[in-house]
Amino acid sequence: MPFHKLTGEVEMSSSIQKDKKYVLHGWGYSDIIITEAHGAVFKDQNGKEYLDFLAQTAGVLGAGHAHPKVVKAVKEQLEKGLTHTLTMFQNEARANLGEKLAGIAPGRMKNNCMTYFACGGSEANETAVKMAMKITGKKEVISVFWGYHGGTLALSSLLGQSWHREKMIRYPGFSQMPNAYCYRCYFGQTYPECDLICARYLEHHIKHATANDVAALIMEPITGNGGHIGPPTPEYHKIIREICNKYGILCITDEVQTGMGRTGKIWGADYYNWDVDIMSTGKALGGGLPVSGASIRSDLVPEDMKTAQWHIFTMGGGPVLAAAGCAAIDVLLEEKLWEKSADTGAYLTKRLKEMEKDHPIIGDIRGPGLFVGVELVKDRKTKKEATDEAIAVFSHCLGKGLFFGLSAKAGIGNVCKFKPPLNTTKEQVDKAMDIFDDGLSEVEHKKGSGGF
Numbered sequence: 100m101p102f103h104k105l106t107g108e109v110e111m112s113s114s115i116q117k118d119k120k121y122v123l124h125g126w127g128y129s130d131i132i133i134t135e136a137h138g139a140v141f142k143d144q145n146g147k148e149y150l151d152f153l154a155q156t157a158g159v160l161g162a163g164h165a166h167p168k169v170v171k172a173v174k175e176q177l178e179k180g181l182t183h184t185l186t187m188f189q190n191e192a193r194a195n196l197g198e199k200l201a202g203i204a205p206g207r208m209k210n211n212c213m214t215y216f217a218c219g220g221s222e223a224n225e226t227a228v229k230m231a232m233k234i235t236g237k238k239e240v241i242s243v244f245w246g247y248h249g250g251t252l253a254l255s256s257l258l259g260q261s262w263h264r265e266k267m268i269r270y271p272g273f274s275q276m277p278n279a280y281c282y283r284c285y286f287g288q289t290y291p292e293c294d295l296i297c298a299r300y301l302e303h304h305i306k307h308a309t310a311n312d313v314a315a316l317i318m319e320p321i322t323g324n325g326g327h328i329g330p331p332t333p334e335y336h337k338i339i340r341e342i343c344n345k346y347g348i349l350c351i352t353d354e355v356q357t358g359m360g361r362t363g364k365i366w367g368a369d370y371y372n373w374d375v376d377i378m379s380t381g382k383a384l385g386g387g388l389p390v391s392g393a394s395i396r397s398d399l400v401p402e403d404m405k406t407a408q409w410h411i412f413t414m415g416g417g418p419v420l421a422a423a424g425c426a427a428i429d430v431l432l433e434e435k436l437w438e439k440s441a442d443t444g445a446y447l448t449k450r451l452k453e454m455e456k457d458h459p460i461i462g463d464i465r466g467p468g469l470f471v472g473v474e475l476v477k478d479r480k481t482k483k484e485a486t487d488e489a490i491a492v493f494s495h496c497l498g499k500g501l502f503f504g505l506s507a508k509a510g511i512g513n514v515c516k517f518k519p520p521l522n523t524t525k526e527q528v529d530k531a532m533d534i535f536d537d538g539l540s541e542v543e544h545k546k547g548s549g550g551f
């Protein structure tokens with residue numbers, strides 16, 4: 100199914116024809132050609148402007164489209180004439196990026212981690228898992244329902260949505276357990292009476308669903324792709340950590356979406372005070388360029404991992420990319436983007452809460468920061484997913500110039516996701532929420548007259 104198609108509204112330009120003939124999209128299809136972008140706004144081929152409330156791919160443009168500092172850093176590095184070096188050699192930009200990333204890393208990793216740089220979040224997670232296997236000598240990995248860690252063959256078996264693995268081989272030893280999904284608790288419980296059974300369940304999973312050979316547990320602190328689902332309290336991660344300690348399992352936080360200020364803290368692990376051993380990063384780390392990394396606590400790194408051949412992704416940490424990463428971290432710190440995320444996110448959430456009273460289709464609103472998910476339901480009692488309605492709201496809003504996240508198949512299809520650049524203004528939030536409000540009314544009206 101096309102993710103979005105403006106049939107008839109868009110001129111079949113030669114670029115679109117070329118694209119149709121030569122390009123595979125892989126994640127849905129749209130006839131919109133993005134011709135220009137700045138801050139939280141992009142323009143299409145007809146000059147129409149859209150508020151980018153997804154920062155393109157789930158928060159990549161955390162500091163906005165074409166942030167001048169990132170553009171300047173890339174230009175300067177390009178002008179130095181050094182675009183690529185073999186990973187064995189040193190390049191100054193990569194060393195700087197390693198230092199900057201360590202300087203903001205969560206918990207015990209702060210100023211105490213080493214990073215293998217790559218280009219995408221999948222590469223970062225492949226590396227993170229490999230690190231855990233090498234260090235522990237164990238082979239199994241646990242992840243959670245609705246989690247997303249990347250599109251490679253191995254990682255497909257770590258995803259908490261089985262459709263990713265359709266017609267593919269299941270990687271042995273990779274398994275999933277229920278996540279902390281309070282709105283639809285798998286254990287039929289309610290917080291706090293539940294005593295966080297979803298976290299304690301990990302021990303049953305290790306005992307009964309593995310070969311007791313678990314190297315790591317990998318988790319997004321809050322699932323992004325899957326539908327913005329996070330545990331209610333840091334106690335969850337404390338329990339997870341204790342169980343992992345008991346069984347010699349390393350904790351990997353996948354910060355590809357939740358990192359770089361998105362949740363109102365620099366990392367999702369900071370938000371939950373999760374004591375982690377390995378962290379994967381990507382998306383916003385490159386300020387729009389492909390920069391990712393697997394960072395690991397320095398005290399866990401064996402000597403041979405520092406010098407021997409054990410892993411390679413050719414392009415990771417290239418000087419131009421690393422310069423972009425350094426600039427993205429500088430912008431994060433200079434503009435205190437995580438504080439903006441907390442403040443503007445609270446404002447956005449307040450607007451949604453106000454809307455909730457008038458729109459019974461809203462089932463649940465989940466933050467934190469500018470990492471907001473709105474779950475739409477046909478009925479608040481049955482909680483039946485309003486997936487078609489969510490698609491209709493999305494299309495309506497897109498037509499009115501608001502773009503946000505919605506994955507009809509990839510995640511929980513009835514969740515509208517708002518993750519705009521962290522320096523989006525409150526005026527832009529107001530504009531976006533007015534359009535969304537209008538979209539909900541439109542769809543509810545249609546629903547009331549038998550349209551759904």
Ligand code: PMP
Pocket residue numbers: 157218219220221222224247248249250319323324353354355356357381382
């Ligand atoms: N982890 C998370 C949490 C993600 O959201 C994504 C991408 N959506 C990835 C990993 C994979 O990143 P990439 O597509 O850059 O390989």
